[in-house]
Amino acid sequence: MPASDKAGKAAGPSKRADAVRNQQKLLAAAAEVFVVSGVDAPIREIAAKAGVGMGTIYRHFPTRADLVVAVFRHQVEACAEAGPRLLAETDSPFEALWQWIDLFVDFLVTKHGLANAPQPDSSGFVALHTYFLDRLLPVAEQLLDAAIEAGEVRSGVQAYELMRGVGNLCIGSDGDPRYDPRRLVALLLRGLQELGAS
Amino acid sequence: MPASDKAGKAAGPSKRADAVRNQQKLLAAAAEVFVVSGVDAPIREIAAKAGVGMGTIYRHFPTRADLVVAVFRHQVEACAEAGPRLLAETDSPFEALWQWIDLFVDFLVTKHGLANAPQPDSSGFVALHTYFLDRLLPVAEQLLDAAIEAGEVRSGVQAYELMRGVGNLCIGSDGDPRYDPRRLVALLLRGLQELGAS
DNA sequence: TCGTAAGCGGAGCAACGTTCCGCTTGTTTT
DNA sequence: AAAACAAGCGGAACGTTGCTCCGCTTACGA
Known part of the structure; x- marks a missing residue:
């Protein structure tokens, strides 16, 4: 040519x-x-x-994580961009946070679903999580800070911790009808919610 | 003989x-x-x-899990036996549940600490969790049901799900001061708590 | 067209899980 | 006590994996 x-x-x-x-x-x-x-x-x-x-x-792709990251980059990007948009569109920052985390969970469940075919295992997994976390952390911080500022969420938990918590809850989420990570994430968020008196 | x-x-x-x-x-x-x-x-x-x-x-020990289970059996047993005792000693079933889950987290953190040396995660892990879950599930059910019956906890979450959730939250819990699974477990339990009005 | 080096393929190595079978060694029987 | 039995043992051997390394190919600028 x-x-x-x-x-x-x-x-x-x-x-x-x-x-x-x-x-x-x-x-x-x-x-x-x-x-x-x-x-x-x-x-x-x-x-x-x-x-x-x-x-x-x-x-x-020197490491396996590099390859996986490349494959999933689009979805991560979409999720990251949805953060500010939800914050702008929604009245309650806590509601925005909630919706955004739903998106995040969607992504994680999909990804894990792919990984859990044979063994619910997860070798290079956490390193992977770590990468995505790095990309999404600023977004999460923005949402969480807004919710705290609005007095809708109790402080004391960092965005990083929250993200990792949600990520962990989504592990092994498929193939087991008894385990629905969304329910637990909902519990987590409810616990995070500041209810009236401090 | x-x-x-x-x-x-x-x-x-x-x-x-x-x-x-x-x-x-x-x-x-x-x-x-x-x-x-x-x-x-x-x-x-x-x-x-x-x-x-x-x-x-x-x-x-035909499988790796068998070996690990054998090694940790004592601790699991202790945790399992603590369940009914806490329920008897404590006035509030929810409080008993909380304390028991603290014990469970202690165990998990220890165990994960051992496993996370090189790679934060690994293969035969979930199967392992599953076993421990099977052993501890009845205890958790007893505690949770008591708390629900006392109207201290909202229903809608099964003991199995709760246990797996807590277990997952404890993954990768060491070596990272930014991630404290106990804080998240506390959030989860707070979200589980039934607050006054239904 | 031609020279160069970026890029390629896959053989080869090391480490691992798992199986298999001949030998060792408790245990039982006489 | 000695013999017979089989439960138990060891580790060589096999298949699979991640990863490296190097001689060959081929794209591309001149």
């Missing part, structure tokens, strides 16, 4: 076309495999599905 | 003395190794520490 038409690519040091292509293939294959085998699927399986060698996968 | 004079052992089909000895050595070694390397320590390491072969460890 005679090509120097870099098209819309960013002003990077011109990556090779096949490298970009492989990265795409990898992401697509990973997303597919994750659904079937969970995020702990063997690296080989993903590489095979993408039709590339194992060296390639490790070059593009 | 076929060797029933063997100490206080139950009426088993007379196990061989060396087998019993090995089981003890295994338990001791496992407890020791768990502290250093977490519950995911290589089987080989435990076998080596105990001075036995790998076949032995698999014969006594």
Whole structure:
């Protein structure tokens, strides 16, 4: 292909076309495999599905978390952007916080659902959580602070703690009708709520 | 009587003395190794520490969970027995439930502390939780039902769900001063509490 | 067209879980 | 006491995994 038409690519040091292509293939294959085998699927399986060698996968995504993060980046971004919007649209900051956490739970449940196929396990999981937390933490802080300021929520709990708590509650959430993380998250939020007198 | 004079052992089909000895050595070694390397320590390491072969460890404890359960059985038992006692000693069933869950959290934090050394999480973990849950569930049900009956707790949450929730909240609880599972558990319980009017 | 190096593939290594079977060693029987 | 039995033992061996490493391929600028 005679090509120097870099098209819309960013002003990077011109990556090779096949490298970009492989990265795409990898992401697509990973997303597919994750659904079937969970995020702990063997690296080989993903590489095979993408039709590339194992060296390639490790070059593009040095750790498993890197790959998973890349696959889920869109959803995380959407959730992060929903925060300020909900705060603006809703009268009660606590209500906004509640709705936003619902979104967050939706995302977590989906993600965990993918991971829990065979074993409800979770090896590279927490590292993963940690990353998403870093991205979403500022949003959570904004919402929580607003709710505290409005006197709707008792202080004493940090946004970080709340996020990790919600994240943990969503672990192992599928395949067991007796365990509905949403109910527990609701309890948590109710406990967080400041009721009239202090 | 076929060797029933063997100490206080139950009426088993007379196990061989060396087998019993090995089981003890295994338990001791496992407890020791768990502290250093977490519950995911290589089987080989435990076998080596105990001075036995790998076949032995698999014969006594077919799955990793079996081994871990054996190691922690005492603590679980103590926790289970504390339930009815607290209920009898305390006036408010909700207060008894709260105290008992504190005990449960103590246990979980300890256990997780052992497991979180290298990777904050790991594989055979949930199965483990499940076992402990099975043992402690009846106790939790007793406490929760009493609290509901006394009108101190809103119904709608099952004991199973509560236990799993608390268990999940305790994951990854050490090494991070920003995350204190007790605070979140407190929130959860507050949310569970029925406040005056229904 | 041609040279260069970025990129690729997968063989190879180490570590792990798990199985299997011949030998050891308590225990029972005579 | 000695012999016979089988419960129990050890660890070699196998399959699977994560990860590295290096010779070959090929895209791309000149």
